[in-house]
Amino acid sequence: MTTRPVPDATVTRLPLYLRVLVELADQGEATVSSDVLADAAGVSSANVRKDLSHLGSYGTRGIGYDVAHLIHEIRRSLGLTQHWSxxxxxxxxxxxxxxxxxxxxxxxxxxxxxxxxxxxxxxxxxxxxxxxxxxxxxxxxxxxxxxxxxxxxxxxxxxxxxxxxxxxxxxxxxxxxxxxxxxxxxxxxxxxxxAIELQILSYYEKRDALRELKGSVGKPGGAIAGS
Amino acid sequence: MTTRPVPDATVTRLPLYLRVLVELADQGEATVSSDVLADAAGVSSANVRKDLSHLGSYGTRGIGYDVAHLIHEIRRSLGLTQHWSxxxxxxxxxxxxxxxxxxxxxxxxxxxxxxxxxxxxxxxxxxxxxxxxxxxxxxxxxxxxxxxxxxxxxxxxxxxxxxxxxxxxxxxxxxxxxxxxxxxxxxxxxxxxxAIELQILSYYEKRDALRELKGSVGKPGGAIAGS
DNA sequence: CAATGTGAAGACCTTCACAGCC
DNA sequence: GGCTGTGAAGGTCTTCACATTG
CATH class of the missing domain: 3.40.50.720 (NAD(P)-binding Rossmann-like Domain)
Structure with missing residues (x-):
């Protein structure tokens, strides 16, 4: 069994899913749909499904994903089954x-x-x-x-x-x-x-201030995922 | 004059260029080529030129970019001409x-x-x-x-x-x-x-440890730009 | 029927390669 | 000659839409 390469973009989101899943597990949830997971993590449900499909087929059609199992698989994939110093x-x-x-x-x-x-x-x-x-x-x-x-x-x-x-x-x-x-x-x-994070925010702050001034609408310019 | 929209990916790199440029200015450099700037910022020179072209045509063919002028333009573009609280x-x-x-x-x-x-x-x-x-x-x-x-x-x-x-x-x-x-x-x-940053590193650490173990070569897996 | 898994399409970004200009 | 600026090509990631399956 070869570990298929997980895309970089997916790797950056797996820890996010993991955090949400651990919270869900604490709340006693047994399963979760890509929709719910997506909302909680702030991404699209298609994106969640595609990301998780890179780890393997761990979902059940009509039901969703088993929370405990998915936590385990993400931990394994991220190399978090061991502790790091x-x-x-x-x-x-x-x-x-x-x-x-x-x-x-x-x-x-x-x-x-x-x-x-x-x-x-x-x-x-x-x-x-x-x-x-x-x-x-x-x-x-x-x-x-x-x-x-x-x-x-x-x-x-x-x-x-x-x-x-x-x-x-x-x-x-x-x-x-x-x-x-x-x-x-x-x-x-x-x-x-x-400091760079603040400078990036500065760009959008300035842009939005300008837009407001001009009353133009432009593109959404909503929340931007960091990191 | 309408401010053309600067791509998000470019916005995240502008502060990086700015930092390098300020260092160059401190060292008394008057001009800089996309090649030198790219090396110092850790991106490709084509990427630098494309990024800077979104701000306007501030370079001189055969010479490069005027350091002081470019600092000014990037600051302006990022909204850093004013101080933020x-x-x-x-x-x-x-x-x-x-x-x-x-x-x-x-x-x-x-x-x-x-x-x-x-x-x-x-x-x-x-x-x-x-x-x-x-x-x-x-x-x-x-x-x-x-x-x-x-x-x-x-x-x-x-x-x-x-x-x-x-x-x-x-x-x-x-x-x-x-x-x-x-x-x-x-x-x-x-x-x-x-913590997420460490978890992402964990993935690559584990992957590389595996690769070493197996002696396979796979893709480069070199330095990964953060943020 | 509900929700996954995934080809196909689309958006975005990077790299290439070279014309154009100093 | 050296270096920018940029269309075109290539790659990666995201979204769409739907066939598939428990």
Whole structure:
């Protein structure tokens, strides 16, 4: 049995479905239709069906999808049957907030290590975890079996940290620093840039303000799914 | 002169170009080619040229783009010629980090108000700014001319806060809560879900681990642009 | 009958390739 | 010669619409 490749666009929505499904399961729902799931996730029902069809045929015509089963299949597909350990580099404002964020543990991600270069920070504890020096990164990755690196450093340090992470064997990096990172083939990077999100909103805010002024109608311009 | 509609995909990249261009300007570069800009932003040069062509013809054949002029045009297109005031709802871990984040001010976004419902937090100061009660939201939006609302509350409170923001006249919302929000037509929402980003990485991490195991080559699977 | 699964059509975006211009 | 701007081609994703099935 070969795992068919799941389209990237689908991969970004699976976690969304998963969250909705877990909520439904908590509410005691046994099955769910693509219509209901679509509404709750903010996409079209055809899109839901197409997405889920990439995982296999787990629905029942006339009934819908078995909630528990679908949760299992999505978890499996996303690789969430195992827990992952993450390492956070940079414990400034954002890094500290991430280190304390409870949402990670709830979804199976363990913050296994915190690192920084600032002597004033190294050795302190955040949420019970000691901040270690950047130089210990390789040792920590090995000892804690870290799989994902999170970069929350200033932009100027981001590339160096990324290089060290790759060097230490990490192949998945989540970058919060406002900098473009270069990594070798085979390393996956995702980035979240907070200021860029605001700049994108600025565009639509300005556009809508103009439209209102002119009284023109244009295209809907409704809610835009982020991320 | 009608402002031609800029494709959504282009809008998400303009802030990226802007950041690179500002760096180039700081380094004293007067002009830049689509090739150089593309490399620095991590996209193809054809993509850069197509994107910029949506703003107008600001390049010079044989030379490239004038850095200062392009910065100006992108700022104008994104609505960044004016400064925007934002309001942050929820001053837990993440909200506090956002409140203190210097990157916003650098790009023209002023944190104008902080609100929460927790009596232990209301009245305290974060980075010199007093935390106000949620009930004061409409007053604050008016007084501070807030244009963008940022939701950093627990998921359970997010929809209520969004409703109040819309009620108070906000039409642009950045949502960090892991919840799907419903808003009326004409309100733009972007969302950033930190745990979802990790789950997406998990998929590729698992896929690549499998590939390595099997020794198959498949498709490149290189760096994936986030956001 | 209700709801999935899916070809086909359509929308959107990216890449190609080169004419046009400095 | 170098680099932009852009039609055309190619790819990916979404929506449509309906045959299929429990």
């Amino acid at each position: 993450i390492l956070i580099a940079g414990v400034g404002n954002l890094g500290q907030a991430l280190a304390r964020y409870k949402g990670f543990a709830e979804r199976g991600f363990r913050v296994a290590a915190l690192i920084d270069v600032d002597p004033a920070k190294v050795g302190t504890r955040i949420d019970g975890m000691e901040v270690r020096h950047l130089d210990e990164l390789p040792k920590l990755v090995r000892a804690e079996r870290v799989a994902i690196g999170v970069i929350a450093t200033p932009a100027t340090d981001a590339q160096d940290v990324a290089d060290r992470m790759v060097q230490a064997g990490l192949r998945s990096i989540l970058n919060f620093a406002p900098a473009m990172l270069t990594v070798p083939e085979g390393v996956t990077i995702r980035k979240v840039d907070l | 934002i309001l942050i709802a929820g001053v837990g871990n993440l909200g506090q980090a956002l409140a203190r984040y210097k990157g916003f001010a650098e790009r023209g976004f002023r944190v104008a108000a902080l609100i929460d419902v927790d009596p232990a937090k209301v009245g305290t100061r974060i980075d010199g700014m007093e935390v106000r009660h949620l009930d004061e939201l409409p007053k604050l939006v008016r007084a501070e001319r807030v244009a963008i609302g940022v939701i950093a509350t627990p998921a359970t409170d997010a929809q209520d806060v969004a409703d109040r923001m819309v009620q108070a006249g906000l039409r642009s919302i950045l949502n960090f809560a892991p919840a799907m929000l419903t808003v009326p037509e004409g309100v733009t929402i972007r969302k950033v879900d930190l």
